[in-house]
Amino acid sequence: MRKFVVSIAAFAAATTVFADAGDVEKRLKEQYPATKITAVRETPVQGVYEVAMGRNVAYTDASGRYMIFGHLYDMKEQKDLTAQRLDEINKIDVSALPLSDAIKTVKGDGSRKLYVFSDPDCPFCQRLERETMPKLDNVTIYTFLYPLEELHPDAKRKAEAIWCAKDRAKAWDDFMKSGKLPDQETRCDNPVERNIQLGRSLGINGTPTIIMGDGSMVPGFVPASELERRLAAGETATGD
Known part of the structure; x- marks a missing residue:
């Protein structure tokens, strides 16, 4: 410096x-x-x-x-x-994100919003789901399945299997916490390739990447206390 x-x-x-x-x-x-x-x-x-x-x-x-x-x-x-x-x-226009291409999880009243680009085979993504997300309340989480195939060659297959499950949110939670994929993997139209192109266009080159409600990007694993602080700061800014 x-x-x-x-x-x-x-x-x-x-x-x-x-x-x-x-x-x-x-x-x-x-x-x-x-x-x-x-x-x-x-x-x-x-x-x-x-x-x-x-x-x-x-x-x-x-x-x-x-x-x-x-x-x-x-x-x-x-x-x-x-x-x-x-x-x-580098703020993202969250209103332009294709939310129909994401897994939606609502906790509590769902009033706060998070947008997460996550790879099923990413250890830090798994840690985020195990340690951080369960501690958050009153939040809606949109998870964009974003496999980084150059690092995790089998991640795209797993992402597609999770998306095509009858209950996507449960399939995602089960895999990230216990490594369990749906018993019967089915094929369906899925947004995984679109998500890959979207993430690249947004400059996302690592997972997890969290986009806050104000469009700011937070790369990497974030402890619940820090993510809660950022959520609260966003609420204060909105209230002002």
């Missing part, structure tokens, strides 16, 4: 030309037409501009000639400004 702080300080000192963020964005799009530049805005560092490129963030000077890839920290406030921005630009 120290190297990056020194680099961006020297970078800012060397770039003495200032410009409106809109002008910088226009210049960048002209200079790099093949790059998907979605937004440019000023940073707290004079002469340094934040460039959002799809799901990534970089920093540039007014000319657009120089780029820095890394994280920008506010040391006084002890905040990672880049991480905050990445959270913002």
Whole structure:
């Protein structure tokens, strides 16, 4: 991190030309037409501009000639400004998720929402189902079966068997907690391949990945206490 702080300080000192963020964005799009530049805005560092490129963030000077890839920290406030921005630009529009392609589980009044991309053969997904989900209440969980075949070659078959079971939610719970697949595996039209394409389009490259009600993504295993904290924070934000 120290190297990056020194680099961006020297970078800012060397770039003495200032410009409106809109002008910088226009210049960048002209200079790099093949790059998907979605937004440019000023940073707290004079002469340094934040460039959002799809799901990534970089920093540039007014000319657009120089780029820095890394994280920008506010040391006084002890905040990672880049991480905050990445959270913002990587939020998912949950209203666009195809919920009919997910296994729906309602706990309590189901008022809170979680969207989970999960692989049946993923150990951390199994741990999430055993340790975290049973402790949550008043939540509706939409589980998108998302087998990572390069890691778990048999996961897609299992995902399809679970989806085609008479009671999908029970079949999912049984397998994740005890490794038991339905006694008779049946074939049916299923959304597993669509889920794989959906997850890739959302930039999901690991499981489990949880999408909160506000669209923010939480990768990896999350303890119940942390997930409950995030759910409560989302409720507070909605209430505000």
